[in-house]
Amino acid sequence: MRKFVIKPKIYFSEGSMEFLKEINGSCAFIVSDAVMEKLGYLQKTVDYLNETGIKSAVFTEVRPDPDVQVIAAGMKSYLEIQADTMIALGGGSVIDAAKAILYSLWQFRKAAGEEFRKPLFIAIPSTSGTGSEVTDFSVITAEGEKVCIVDEWMAPDIAILDSTCIQHVPQTVVADTGIDALVHAIEAYVSTEATDCTDALAEKAVQLIFGNLRTLYNDVSDSRARERIQNASCIAGMAFTNANLGINHSLAHALGGTFHISHGRSNALLLSTVIEYNANLNNSADRHVAEKYAKLAAVLQLPARTYREGTINFMQAVKELKKSLGIPDGIRTLGIEQSKFANEVGNMAELALRDRCTPSNPRQPSREDLIGIYQKAF
Incomplete structure (x- = not known):
């Protein structure tokens, strides 16, 4: 029920x-x-x-x-x-x-x-x-x-x-919090606890964020963009409080706690790798999950004639959005030494595996899977 x-x-x-x-x-x-x-x-x-x-x-x-x-x-x-x-x-x-x-x-x-x-x-x-x-x-x-x-x-x-x-939020905070809201919507959408109600909210939040976040990042005085992004954040919150989240948040909690990285930035650095893991396009693709990512591509009016095409285009759109917000590609860009990261990755994976957000992820990971996501995102 x-x-x-x-x-x-x-x-x-x-x-x-x-x-x-x-x-x-x-x-x-x-x-x-x-x-x-x-x-x-x-x-x-x-x-x-x-x-x-x-x-x-x-x-x-x-x-x-x-x-x-x-x-x-x-x-x-x-x-x-x-x-x-x-x-x-x-x-x-x-x-x-x-x-x-x-x-x-x-x-x-x-x-x-x-x-x-x-x-x-x-x-x-x-x-x-x-x-x-x-x-x-x-x-x-x-x-x-x-x-x-x-x-x-x-x-x-x-x-x-x-x-x-x-209206006084710095650009970096606009970027990090905006992507955090996007992750909330995406994870609620593909969650094992998603429903028609949460899907409708998640789709709207994704649409609002892609349509207004760049504008707000470039001009925080734009009152319309401020209101739209604030609404999107709230709508995404409604979605995930009912559908829960997934390993993007589990991994971000552990990463942020270990290396003192803001929650939004931690989510942003992991997002593309988590989508790729969940869709699993290179192996036996999870059709249901990939189809949902493709539906988000369609919401953004991107080509999505097949679930594979839609997922790839959605991933590319996410990458381009992050780039336009000045978000670097890779955890290594934060100045974290590879050896120190390697020493912590096993413990972070353990923490993420036990996180409250992990059970509703659409693809249930092993400890080794989570280590692999961290390493690829590094």
Whole structure:
């Protein structure tokens, strides 16, 4: 039996942060970071809440790839007040941290036989990539390893997509987060848990990303491109929270955690090799998987008269998109020594094999398969 769930109520378009004036409550706990504070969006959030008589407590200790120490600090800060609202304002790391803070508090209270009343949870993303504002996923670093927590309980109640929040994003972040959203859509599309509902979302996300990401990369002031890419990220998030992901993410989690590479860039460096592995065109091609890649080629109006032609053309389109975004070809381009990579590749493959995203990959890999993907992507 399959199910399809979209939990958050979504408000979108420029200026949609004003919805904060409409919420009811007495105290809000705001999880954010130094960037949003510096850009003034944190103060803007506090001001909106003040207009409704809601007092605020702010936690800005979140950093990229938040670890358990950050989560523990956030839990301590949360417990110092009686918040009936939590607002996550920032990129994927901020929203993931907010989810993990709530989830950990819930688990600790439950273990103690105590009740934990979940506050109204609002997510306001400042990047367009993770789709975390609509998912039940949270990725946290523990002892150098990226741990993926999945639970419907963590999903935000409300998502606010205000495209003005991403108008200061650097080009490299536009590229990395944009490809991250693309990987979400592609992996949801070929997942063993894909459905007609998730396929429709994934196809639309792919179409929006290919149609607007180059424009946004070249001119982040383009408000239409900003909004379209933000929508694509959210739509891809809806797809993968229902269909799950695959080994592109499993491998990226291990690679990023080992060599401290951003999640989006890790996904980008592995994408072409993973598509090639899943389609398996050079051997006994998996027709179902290759046909799905070919359908994505058709969505992009590329020649796809056969599944082989469509898959090859889709792979080429992905390669050209990455090149236009300044994304290098190969893990080696990041300055990682081949000997150091070789020493770590076995352990990374083990981590990826155990990752929560691996079971829904369309082609079930062995440890040796994953090592081979890493080596080819290097």
